[in-house]
Amino acid sequence: MKLYNYFRSSASFRVRIALNLKGLPYEYVVVHLTKDGGQQFDPSFRALNPDALIPVLADDDRTLTQSLAIIEYLEETHPEPPLLPRDAVERAYVRAIALGVACEIHPLNNLRVLRYLVRKLGASEEQKDAWYRHWVEEGLAAIEARLVAEKRTGRYALGDHVTLADVVLVPQIFNAMRFDCRLDHVPVIMGIFGHCMELPAFDDAQPSRQPDAE
């Protein structure tokens, strides 16, 4: 398999973790998001993914896009170890936490969104950073509230097994730290983060350990 990705992309980071957890080797193909005006806009990459978004996973002649769809695909084609529990209600719970990051936080802090704020709405650097932190801090607080209320939390987001929820939470925390977001209001999430980072699958997938890290 080939993973078209970028060290700093948190959606790419999710897929790297999932591949590592499943013990699947892959070729790392760099798509540099800022060099050459953004290599994701190259016609050759757009032919692979018209969205001009990473990650893209190429599995033989099949091209897969959208990190959560890729991870569900890996789960279906390589079920061990499972990243989703067996019970339908618990699966929905795990997916809802993952979507709480993937739909409520991350899209607002994408590079192209931040660029729009600055270039078209004239936001200052300070306003841009405040925007970033607002959605991260509010989004994580909502997830924290759920983790506290649900009482299903253990070493990880759901009990003592790593799931898709952890796979998506951890890269978001890396982003939050990079942009100096407040994190002292989400101690349960930070506990889960610490436990995940003890695992080589998470540690090896982090931005600074990638071949294109700057």
Add this chain to the structure above:
Amino acid sequence: MKLYNYFRSSASFRVRIALNLKGLPYEYVVVHLTKDGGQQFDPSFRALNPDALIPVLADDDRTLTQSLAIIEYLEETHPEPPLLPRDAVERAYVRAIALGVACEIHPLNNLRVLRYLVRKLGASEEQKDAWYRHWVEEGLAAIEARLVAEKRTGRYALGDHVTLADVVLVPQIFNAMRFDCRLDHVPVIMGIFGHCMELPAFDDAQPSRQPDAE
């Protein structure tokens, strides 16, 4: 089952379509997003969902959040008729289209995001509308490009059976029309939209047919 929702919420609209397609009756519970400062912020609703987001599906004593997680749950607990194909690659394709709306378009046009633009960044009504249209038009163009390139498109997004991709696309088109977005650049999507709207499951779920429609 009880669906906590709002006629105009497109994430709610997705779940209404899925429930209708599966032939599952449900009680419609209104959570008015603008009345009383937003009923989603009521402590009673926040106890149900700390995200203060709709839809929420209550199935007996189980509370499910995030529209895509809810639909995957319905798919797992009520598999007929299927909203995901059997083949793993095709499932990933359908999910990627759904996520192309749910992660790349819809989060940017949420009520709370538009409010932030106006209240905190001082965006004018015109700038707010331009923002809305930008993400809808660009996001739909990317999906259109994929539908054209993949050649898997039929009467619906994947061949001649309704899938999750259609369930998520249709409410986004309703939003696009409400905000006068350009749609002449996405003829394949509009064809799919037309075919979907011929089905009672889609038609009955549309905003104007809901009990709280204004």
